[in-house]
Amino acid sequence: MPSKTIIEPFRIKSVEPIRWTTREQREELLRAAHYNLFLLPADDVLIDLLTDSGTGAMSTRQWAAIMQGDESYAGSRSFDRFRDSIQEIFGYHHVIPTHQGRAAERILFSVACKKGDVIPNNTHFDTTRANIEFIGAEAVDLPIPEARQPSKWHPFKGNMDVAALEELIARVGRERIPLVMITITNNSGGGQPVSMENARAVSAVCHKHRIPLYFDACRFAENAYFVKQREDGYSNKTPKQITQEMFALGDGCTMSAKKDGMANIGGFLCTNDGVLAAQEKDLLILTEGYPTYGGLAGRDLEAIAVGIQESLEEDYLRYRIASTAYLGNHLANEGVPILQPPGGHAIYLDARAFLPHIPPTQFPGVALAGELYLEGGIRSVEIGSLMFGAAATMDLVRLAIPRRVYTQSHVDYVIEVVLAVWQRREQIRGMKLTYQAPFLRHFTAYLEPVTAEVPQLLEA
Ligand SMILES: Cc1ncc(COP(=O)(O)O)c(C=O)c1O
Missing domain, CATH: 3.40.640.10 (Type I PLP-dependent aspartate aminotransferase-like (Major domain))
Incomplete structure (x- = not known):
């Protein structure tokens, strides 16, 4: 009978260390990566939720x-x-x-x-x-x-x-x-x-x-x-x-x-x-x-x-879908705006609703993804104005979950980090582009925080 606690239906035979960094180190690393998480060395990431593609653990x-x-x-x-x-x-x-x-x-x-x-x-x-x-x-x-x-x-x-x-x-x-x-x-x-x-x-x-x-x-x-x-x-x-x-x-x-x-x-x-x-x-x-x-x-x-x-084994799928939903539901219960309902492989934060004081022209998704890294070494990906330009109808930050890689305690940690950023969301600033390639710019773009104070809209 499945328990209330979500447990991974596998045990671990081989481990790969992940590296802690300090907030000061991450500030420097993010600056050096021009605020684009694609440009970070993977070794400087604690929990990598950039993609679920090719990142799974084999049995x-x-x-x-x-x-x-x-x-x-x-x-x-x-x-x-x-x-x-x-x-x-x-x-x-x-x-x-x-x-x-x-x-x-x-x-x-x-x-x-x-x-x-x-x-x-x-x-x-x-x-x-x-x-x-x-x-x-x-x-x-x-x-x-x-x-x-x-x-x-x-x-x-x-x-x-x-x-x-x-x-x-x-x-x-x-x-x-x-x-x-x-x-x-x-x-x-x-x-x-x-x-x-x-x-x-x-x-x-x-x-x-x-x-x-x-x-x-x-x-x-x-x-x-x-x-x-x-x-x-x-x-x-x-x-x-x-x-x-x-x-x-x-x-x-x-x-x-x-x-x-x-x-x-x-x-x-x-x-x-x-x-x-x-x-x-x-x-x-x-x-x-x-x-x-x-x-x-x-x-x-x-x-x-x-x-x-x-991938069709029921114990695995029960855990996989429950674990992703657990992440999404915990965030949503605290008021964090997510794309509903939780998907199978990822949770998408709605950056426009998370940071309503940052207009799409100042890349709220990039700003939020940068803050998740600064707060807790989590790498996510912006799917919005940087990726699609003016054609973007939403600014999302995707937290994609690699298969069989992270444990429920990692998921709890991700929740803690997102909620910490949520608490101080009003202090987060927008971003501006300083370099872009002629196509698929999100992979290589350089950005920096805008220097202006938090815009007035916040008070409205
Ligand atoms: C729905 C969908 N179709 C196609 C692809 C392309 O697959 P690949 O990255 O192996 O080329 C992806 C990859 O993320 C996908 O999510």
């Missing part, structure tokens, strides 16, 4: 499988295990390994799409959007209206707006839409799940118009657990059964195994379409590698084959 079974890696160029038995494991869960005929998720996206869109096409998604992840736009096609986000309201609770805030999809198909024509995508969970929308009912409705629309449906499957296991918890009729099904049912609604998927693949690198592309698969493999050979390794080592294929099965 004893994965390490054991790595030793079985067959590094043959062609026909390796590691590929057979990789393919069989993926086919058992996702059910698609063709499995193409890639070095990470974006490589699967590039190959899919290069082969299936052309200039002028339109690709709908609940919300495209940045690399998905960028790969579509690189082809000259248009990436269209169709989330349900609730997804645009940070404080609104909805059990399946990752759902696609099915009526908007029908309307788009009617407007641009089916021949301009080579495929529809659903991202589970919806990362850019806050790690929010998609319901089976919604996936079924989207699938019905796609099949009515004979448009293939693809899943961006990165967090398929977390999504399945939300379905089990929140959707009628699924409480007695296993996460694997739920995943199998959902993917049967589609025609293929892209996957970054750095998330629910529980691996530090890797990805794959699946399809049921044999003609498409042959073209995809040709392109794979050109840029990634032979179709039985796709830019990965045999040992990576082994780690993924085991990892995707482990």
Whole structure:
């Protein structure tokens, strides 16, 4: 019987020290990094919540499988295990390994799409959007209206707006839409799940118009657990059964195994379409590698084959989703504005509501992320005005939780640090840019605090 206390369903066999720094050291380190946390040496970070991608801890079974890696160029038995494991869960005929998720996206869109096409998604992840736009096609986000309201609770805030999809198909024509995508969970929308009912409705629309449906499957296991918890009729099904049912609604998927693949690198592309698969493999050979390794080592294929099965274990998922919710709920109970409800892999602080005296032009998300580092050595990431410029509709700070890496005491520590910053929020100043690159500026930008006193708005 699960206890009230959240316990990690694993014990620790190998440890990696993390380093304490003093507040004075962090002030100096942050100044030297030009107030951009991407520019900090990782060794100077105590708790690294920059991303959940490729940062997970592998299990004893994965390490054991790595030793079985067959590094043959062609026909390796590691590929057979990789393919069989993926086919058992996702059910698609063709499995193409890639070095990470974006490589699967590039190959899919290069082969299936052309200039002028339109690709709908609940919300495209940045690399998905960028790969579509690189082809000259248009990436269209169709989330349900609730997804645009940070404080609104909805059990399946990752759902696609099915009526908007029908309307788009009617407007641009089916021949301009080579495929529809659903991202589970919806990362850019806050790690929010998609319901089976919604996936079924989207699938019905796609099949009515004979448009293939693809899943961006990165967090398929977390999504399945939300379905089990929140959707009628699924409480007695296993996460694997739920995943199998959902993917049967589609025609293929892209996957970054750095998330629910529980691996530090890797990805794959699946399809049921044999003609498409042959073209995809040709392109794979050109840029990634032979179709039985796709830019990965045999040992990576082994780690993924085991990892995707482990991510579906119920004890693990119960702890994973409960631990992320624990972080979000503790903060929200103290009044900290977060994107509701807590997602599967991350908590997003609403920096505009946290720091209402800092206008978006002064990067409230960057200011807040800097303060979390100064207060307690925590690294997070801004998703807002620095990342998206004037197009940003929200300024968020994402606390992404690496899989199986931090313990509940680390989570308690993160809560303490966020609450300490919350207590002194009125003293936090905005930031100004001193250097920016012509594109993807958030990775390399330099910033500094604005020198003016706290603006008047605070008193209003
Ligand atoms: C939803 C989603 N799709 C695609 C990707 C791209 O995967 P990768 O970083 O392995 O290229 C990510 C990575 O964060 C993601 O979250």
